[in-house]
Amino acid sequence: MKRIIFILPLLLLLISCEVEGDLTRDVELTSPIPENTPPLATGNFMPTSGIKVTGSAKIYLNGNQSEVRLEDFSVSSGPDLKVYLSKNDTPLEFVNLGNLTSSTVYSIPTQVNVSAYKYVLIHCQQYSHLFAVAQLSQN
């Protein structure tokens, strides 16, 4: 009995909850674009089955850096949502621009030929489930 009393706290220690502190590393900040800069392409998001989404994706050239900006955007929550710049409306040939976060700006790698990509996707990578698609049209 004494042993059980001794071991029980150790067991409880092991079965403690997950620990998630605050992010202490600086996230890369993007520079603002001048007002009245026209987007290179725009598209409104359309949801896939069972998903709610609003807003649009716009591609801007900010200096030498192309970037995707999400405007008036919201989407159903998902566990591992990514922003993809894609050649198709499904994630077959794409560029992963990173996690969908509270940020609205996603930089596109400089080696990417932006004009070859016609879609912005919101995709759950962990469960391989497509959430939303924005078909881009040139402005």
Add this chain to the structure above:
Amino acid sequence: MKKLLLIIAFGMFSNSYAQGCSDAGICSIGNSFQTTDKESKNGIEAGAIFGTGEADVTYISPYLTYTRTINERLSLSSKITYSVASGSFGQRGAFGDAFLIGNYNWKPKSHTQWSSLLGLKIPFTSSNLKINEFSLPLDYQSSLGTFDLIAGLNLNYKKWDFNTAVQIPVFNNNKNSYFREFSNTDDFPSTNLFERKSDALFRTTYTFQTTTKKFTFKPNVLFIYHLGEDSFENAFGQRETIKNSDGLTINGNIIGAYTINTKNSIELSLATPFLVREVRPDGLTRGFTAGIIYKVSF
């Protein structure tokens, strides 16, 4: 004497090693060759290991093991691990893996005893823990997210133990999404949708006791060979090999065990690597580890 052997056996059940193999599973595998004596059918071990990792990451990794002796030849063990990593990204902790291992002792000969083991590692996470939606490198993950097969063989000769084992990922559920290019640091390589190769281990342990047999010391050397280069999916959806992530690691480890009585013992373990692989994306590398472990049989 049997009871003493039991304590010694427990004393060897879990070590802390400085360079991980796969979630530290294979590193402590040699201990699973040891079984409890005939008098005590059950053993519980609780330990906590402090370690320093890559860059500025530090770890506290508690675990709990239960061993059941089925008969004089066969025993079964289960182990649950937990890990909290702290570093420049912040602090993240979660359950790691469950290990289920069966150990069989072959018929002993005059000075030698062979034993073998077979086991599984089952991950509790898919290795994609985040902080504030920010993906973290494998160094901050409590598990690699792989289901592994573990097989090993041990030869005990007088005061020497020679272990060899393999840990083979048989099903990969790693969903990590860390990219170096999104993180503002080069400390950790990209490990998006990481795929890991197998490990092979060889360890030699020498055991000696003080004359009172209250203290046992077990210096040992552990060789781990990572049998191939790991890979990840780059930002363009292409699988990319992580160059120089294969190769040899050599660790030194010293264990000191104090036998409280026939049923209880406490153990300290210190370890550090002498040789490491050039690239170590799995986050298992430790610059130094120190562990304290309590063991009880009943």
